[in-house]
Amino acid sequence: MLTRALAILLLCVCLPAGALAQTTKLRVSTNQNIDAAAFEAAKANGYFAEEGLEIDTTPVVGGAVGLPAVAAGQVQIAASNLITIVLGVKNGLPFKIIAAGDASSSAPPDLAGVAAKPESGIKSGKELEGKRLAVNTRNNIIWMFARAWVEATGGDLRKVSFIEVPFPQMVDAIRQGRADAAFIVEPFLSVGLKSKEIEVIGWPYATVLKNAPISQWVASKTYIDQNPQVIDKFVRAYNRGTDWINENNRNEKWVSLISGYTRIAPDIVRTAATPLFVKSMDVGQIEKSIELMRKHGLLQAGDRIDVPGLLYRTVASQK
Amino acid sequence: MKKRTAGIVLLILLLLLWEASARFGWVKSENWPTLVAVLEVTYRQLLSGELSLVLAASMARMIVGFVIGSLCGILLGLLLGTLRTLDGFLTPLVEAVRPIPVPAIIPPLILFLGIDDALKIFVVAFSVFFPMLVSTVGGVRNVDETLIRTARTLQTTQGSILRFVILPAALPSIMSGFRISLPLALITTVVAEMIAGSSGIGYVIVRAQYAMQPQEMYSAVLCLMVIGYLLNLLFLLFERRLIPWYHLSENA
Amino acid sequence: MRAFLRVDQISKSYIDGAGGAEAKILNSASLEIRESEFLAVIGPSGCGKSTFLQIIAGLMPPTSGRVLLCDKPISGPPAHMVYLFQQYNKSLFPWRTVRDNVAFPMQMRGAAAADIEQACRDYIRMVGLAGHENRYPWQLSGGMQQRVAIARALAAEPRILLLDEPLSAVDALTRMELQSLILEIWERQKLTILLVTHDVDEAVFMADRVATLTVSPARIDSIIETGIPRPRDPITTRERPDFLTFRRDLLNTLLNRQHAQIPST
Ligand SMILES: Nc1ncnc2c1ncn2[C@@H]1O[C@H](COP(=O)(O)OP(=O)(O)OP(=O)(O)O)[C@@H](O)[C@H]1O
Ligand SMILES: [Mg+2]
Numbered sequence: 104m105l106t107r108a109l110a111i112l113l114l115c116v117c118l119p120a121g122a123l124a125q126t127t128k129l130r131v132s133t134n135q136n137i138d139a140a141a142f143e144a145a146k147a148n149g150y151f152a153e154e155g156l157e158i159d160t161t162p163v164v165g166g167a168v169g170l171p172a173v174a175a176g177q178v179q180i181a182a183s184n185l186i187t188i189v190l191g192v193k194n195g196l197p198f199k200i201i202a203a204g205d206a207s208s209s210a211p212p213d214l215a216g217v218a219a220k221p222e223s224g225i226k227s228g229k230e231l232e233g234k235r236l237a238v239n240t241r242n243n244i245i246w247m248f249a250r251a252w253v254e255a256t257g258g259d260l261r262k263v264s265f266i267e268v269p270f271p272q273m274v275d276a277i278r279q280g281r282a283d284a285a286f287i288v289e290p291f292l293s294v295g296l297k298s299k300e301i302e303v304i305g306w307p308y309a310t311v312l313k314n315a316p317i318s319q320w321v322a323s324k325t326y327i328d329q330n331p332q333v334i335d336k337f338v339r340a341y342n343r344g345t346d347w348i349n350e351n352n353r354n355e356k357w358v359s360l361i362s363g364y365t366r367i368a369p370d371i372v373r374t375a376a377t378p379l380f381v382k383s384m385d386v387g388q389i390e391k392s393i394e395l396m397r398k399h400g401l402l403q404a405g406d407r408i409d410v411p412g413l414l415y416r417t418v419a420s421q422k
Numbered sequence: 423m424k425k426r427t428a429g430i431v432l433l434i435l436l437l438l439l440w441e442a443s444a445r446f447g448w449v450k451s452e453n454w455p456t457l458v459a460v461l462e463v464t465y466r467q468l469l470s471g472e473l474s475l476v477l478a479a480s481m482a483r484m485i486v487g488f489v490i491g492s493l494c495g496i497l498l499g500l501l502l503g504t505l506r507t508l509d510g511f512l513t514p515l516v517e518a519v520r521p522i523p524v525p526a527i528i529p530p531l532i533l534f535l536g537i538d539d540a541l542k543i544f545v546v547a548f549s550v551f552f553p554m555l556v557s558t559v560g561g562v563r564n565v566d567e568t569l570i571r572t573a574r575t576l577q578t579t580q581g582s583i584l585r586f587v588i589l590p591a592a593l594p595s596i597m598s599g600f601r602i603s604l605p606l607a608l609i610t611t612v613v614a615e616m617i618a619g620s621s622g623i624g625y626v627i628v629r630a631q632y633a634m635q636p637q638e639m640y641s642a643v644l645c646l647m648v649i650g651y652l653l654n655l656l657f658l659l660f661e662r663r664l665i666p667w668y669h670l671s672e673n674a
Numbered sequence: 675m676r677a678f679l680r681v682d683q684i685s686k687s688y689i690d691g692a693g694g695a696e697a698k699i700l701n702s703a704s705l706e707i708r709e710s711e712f713l714a715v716i717g718p719s720g721c722g723k724s725t726f727l728q729i730i731a732g733l734m735p736p737t738s739g740r741v742l743l744c745d746k747p748i749s750g751p752p753a754h755m756v757y758l759f760q761q762y763n764k765s766l767f768p769w770r771t772v773r774d775n776v777a778f779p780m781q782m783r784g785a786a787a788a789d790i791e792q793a794c795r796d797y798i799r800m801v802g803l804a805g806h807e808n809r810y811p812w813q814l815s816g817g818m819q820q821r822v823a824i825a826r827a828l829a830a831e832p833r834i835l836l837l838d839e840p841l842s843a844v845d846a847l848t849r850m851e852l853q854s855l856i857l858e859i860w861e862r863q864k865l866t867i868l869l870v871t872h873d874v875d876e877a878v879f880m881a882d883r884v885a886t887l888t889v890s891p892a893r894i895d896s897i898i899e900t901g902i903p904r905p906r907d908p909i910t911t912r913e914r915p916d917f918l919t920f921r922r923d924l925l926n927t928l929l930n931r932q933h934a935q936i937p938s939t
């Protein structure tokens with residue numbers, strides 16, 4: 104009895120120490136949408152495991168949940184979007200981007216577009232004056248680019264009302280007349296287009312900022328400082344996932360991977376437009392995004408954002 | 423009995439209307455599945471055991487949050503109801519916090535509680551706390567002074583008066599608080615599960631929405647309705663056991 | 675005889691409504707109650723009888739003056755003194771059955787379950803409610819409810835019983851039955867009873883002495899000792915010439931005083 108208890112005690116003392124030397128547990132929060140494809144590929148292909156990382160994924164909705172969880176230390180790494188990350192940094196939450204995620208393309212079809220009923224006659228921001236444009240949430244990346252697009256296509260922002268509709272309900276909102284147009288992301292956009300009841304009237308990312316940075320991976324400064332080699336391992340594995348996604352673009356393995364973790368039917372995955380999965384970030388594009396944030400009131404004149412300081416050394420950057 | 427049959431007939435008619443509206447395309451939307459498809463999914467998930475796992479996760483959170491929230495509400499309610507001095511400076515605070523909608527407090531709460539069960543349980547407890555507090559205070563304030571004086575003249579200590587007179591006398595009001603907060607707890611659990619995590623009805627609903635699997639979403643909604651109905655039934659049974667005198671004396 | 679219970683110049687004022695003006699209800703009322711006696715206090719409706727009795731019961735502090743029990747001033751309800759409320763329907767616990775209502779004071783004392791069981795049966799039988807143990811108060815008639823209240827008061831093992839118009843809300847026949855029941859219990863348990871009532875007939879029939887409260891602010895006006903022999907019979911006692919005399923005299927004082935009040939108000 105006693106020897107057995109001693110053995111168990113010994114096991115308890117030795118096991119964690121031994122295990123720690125080999126694998127590190129990382130909790131990562133993601134949106135489980137297409138933006139997480141490279142991450143899921145790295146996970147499914149065992150790239151993280153090869154680096155000695157054990158990944159525990161927590162799905163969240165929207166970029167605004169993962170970041171506070173990182174700040175609270177409950178999650179080590181989270182996916183979010185540039186706008187939300189910059190807002191968090193402005194509010195004093197110490198984040199750094201450790202890996203580039205994805206970016207919009209430079210020409211349509213893009214990962215998101217503004218759609219309206221063909222018979223509505225709405226073709227640009229100008230015709231949206233006095234009408235309702237649906238975005239998923241105010242004061243986020245979608246809202247900002249929708250505004251920039253309205254302005255760029257001749258609309259007066261004071262005359263366009265922005266309403267909040269979750270992505271999955273946007274097509275129905277247009278159909279039922281609850282919104283006159285909506286800035287819809289994939290795959291909801293391509294599925295909606297199939298019904299021929301809506302059509303794309305604009306591609307805000309391509310119009311406003313080609314190759315706009317969309318989603319990125321962040322960790323807290325404290326965690327990075329204490330575990331630089333864990334971050335290195337994560338990013339190394341993650342970048343291999345990015346390569347895999349790019350090399351296998353739309354082949355059957357690629358479709359079944361994405362359909363597997365998103366649970367979206369393979370047929371829909373196959374036809375939906377995807378973002379560009381990237382390993383580096385363009386500082387100029389980040390600065391342009393921040394400029395847009397200032398213009399649309401997400402940042403005040405006095406808010407100073409240190410762009411190079413935003414990027415940890417694991418993110419390759421170009422000027 | 424007649425009322426119940428009428429209710430069931432109405433329910434069946436509504437379900438038939440649902441089926442027809444989806445089958446014949448009266449409602450045109452990728453998000454509007456036929457009832458048959460929904461039931462099919464429900465049946466499949468019931469067999470695979472996935473459904474019971476999902477429901478168990480939600481129910482566990484709901485029950486823990488509900489118990490914590492209502493216990494705190496009742497205890498503080500008894501205190502506020504009986505101690506006038508405490509009432510003076512706590513009531514303004516309570517009144518200030520009460521109207522805060524749950525979704526509004528979630529982002530800052532994540533900083534303290536994270537995104538796991540602590541957050542979800544707290545949010546459920548928070549939503550249950552106020553209706554319980556208000557109904558308990560109301561119940562305590564409405565206890566007839568004669569009952570308390572009777573207990574005093576029968577040599578009852580302050581503590582015993584609270585336990586044996588005020589609490590049972592306030593019980594009908596506390597039970598009406600339960601009745602309000604039970605569905606509230608269920609809804610809040612689902613809302614909290616929609617924010618983060620990978621278990622529970624709320625998560626299934628969001629995931630199904632974003633995966634464009636509406637039949638899965640409505641299957642979860644259907645389960646939610648059944649649970650809500652069963653909870654209410656359970657509550658009525660419980661109430662009848664706990665305060666039989668109340669309903670009977672109302673009729674007397 | 676030494677004063678067993680002494681009411682020493684008590685006055686009581688209520689803050690009246692929103693205005694905050696003080697209404698004086700009792701004005702230096704004094705009274706001495708002897709051990710084992712049956713003392714009735716009569717006064718017109720609203721003159722402050724309940725206030726007077728609740729102060730004696732320690733349920734309400736007087737504005738000035740004090741109440742002494744065996745020469746000790748009381749603060750709070752003293753042991754062995756039970757106040758029986760005028761509104762019996764509001765003073766029975768509606769969530770407790772007859773048995774559980776009667777058991778209440780014994781439970782509060784921490785009596786053993788077996789003793790409680792036995793005592794409940796005895797007290798319930800004493801007030802004539804055997805067979806109704808498991809019914810709820812609201813399932814009983816007014817007279818039966820007051821019997822439950824009496825049984826519950828007895829279960830507290832009082833030496834002094836303060837009765838606040840206990841029979842004013844029951845019908846005439848029931849009232850007579852209960853009067854006899856209370857007298858029987860008083861004699862059997864060797865209680866001291868202070869009965870407050872506006873019913874002169876009841877006061878003379880039940881009490882050894884009858885005190886009169888004047889109208890507001892009330893004070894004890896006169897005390898008479900009847901000396902009507904016991905045991906008293908609901909019919910024959912009421913036919914006695916001395917009973918009728920006391921009754922007439924008391925009614926005269928009460929009514930005259932009220933007549934005298936009219937011009938001044
Ligand atoms: N808590 C209170 N606050 C203010 N005034 C009160 C209060 N309680 C009683 N009073 C007033 O004091 C007076 C005497 O009341 P009390 O109940 O003692 O009279 P009573 O003689 O018992 O009347 P009744 O015969 O109707 O029972 C009444 O005028 C009443 O309105
Ligand atoms: Mg009275």
